[in-house]
Amino acid sequence: MGTATLLITAKLIAWLMTDSSSLLASLTDSFMDVSASIINLLAIRYALAPADEEHKFGHGKAESLAGLIQSAFISGSALLLVMHGISSLLKQDPILRLEAGIWVSVGSIVLTLALVGFQQFVVARTGSVAIKADMLHYRSDLLLNGGVLLALVLAGQGWFWADGLFAVLIGLFLLWGALTIGYESVQALLDRQLPEEEQARIISLCCQVPGVHGVHDLRTRQSGPTRFVQLHLELDDQLPLVKAHQIADEAELAVRQAFERTDVIIHMDPISVVLKEQQGPPIEQQ
Structure with missing residues (x-):
């Protein structure tokens, strides 16, 4: 949650300075990140609660419900990004203050790498479905931030269409990830066998x-x-x-x-x- 909040602040400032569609896509994704992390925090705390009289098997499926909610959040934001990217692709407006966007994208990649490394350690120790879904999302963020960085560099060379195109590609990539997370969550809720x-x-x-x-x-x-x-x-x-x-x-x-x-x-x-x-x-x- 702390990482996502920090990235939201930096990307919001950079987007206001540049008006970049790909940066807006990345900012929107970070908003989804912090929302998903809040849901995960609440779901995991509930899932770890011991069994009681009404829940003899415990509360573990709360994690899978959190994964399903994440999937819905990400799908909605991904579709909005695709629509915004198409609009930007048709306009092809120049981007202002590219340096701010580039530095924010580089910083996002570094912070996300550190977060994914820690999440991988947690998943190996706990097997948490919610953290695994979160980790998959942040892994996709590495590609997302890399795409934003490339789009800004290309736009700086006069290829203004790159900004809108990468926003569309990022939206489609997020949609695919959301469907994957949703499928895993549904399978867990349906009591799929262990591997x-x-x-x-x-x-x-x-x-x-x-x-x-x-x-x-x-x-x-x-x-x-x-x-x-x-x-x-x-x-x-x-x-x-x-x-x-x-x-x-x-x-x-x-x-x-x-x-x-x-x-x-x-x-x-x-x-x-x-x-x-x-x-x-x-x-x-x-």
Whole structure:
């Protein structure tokens, strides 16, 4: 939020001095940035709230809702930028005080690089959907600010059409990013499975526990920073209940140690029942 606010101030001053369409596009994007960051702050604080009587699975999906709201914000601003860019492209007015716009664009690139680096560190530690969406947005800002810088340089050489053209291209690029963020948020709200490599690792960890013959009916999803894992362990028929429970606890511990903030539910099946189900009904019944 601090970074976006600083960039808004600098870009607003530069736009008032230059009247550049591409700088206006970048300024509009920064307004969307600070709005999205405020939404993220509120959503993440709510998502981290512990489970209560009315929300037994926690509040993690607030992050995905924040991503969906971001997508709507960015889509609207992107369409406005495209329309403004087309208008500027038709007029091709000269840009005043190019130096101010160029220096602001360079400063924006440096600040955004630092912010993206920190966000990447946070996503690696937490897996936050909201921060990942924010990071994707700020990564697009690097290209956006680079495009603005190039547009200003070209306009300084007399190619006034470059300013409007880059505003249109930036708007289309932001629209594509917004659709991507919206798709990811919707998939999270629809309880999409965890990535295949994570599912394979969960199965492998459980199968490495002594006494486990196999795993089936694995179901996974993620809500905010928390993963939810449900699976069936295949165990020997004659195991005492205490021993079967001990094996299930070991499998649960292995998964929880491998993935932070993971809720695991395990059902235990006798191996003979699993084999019978796999074989299907007898031929005469088929």
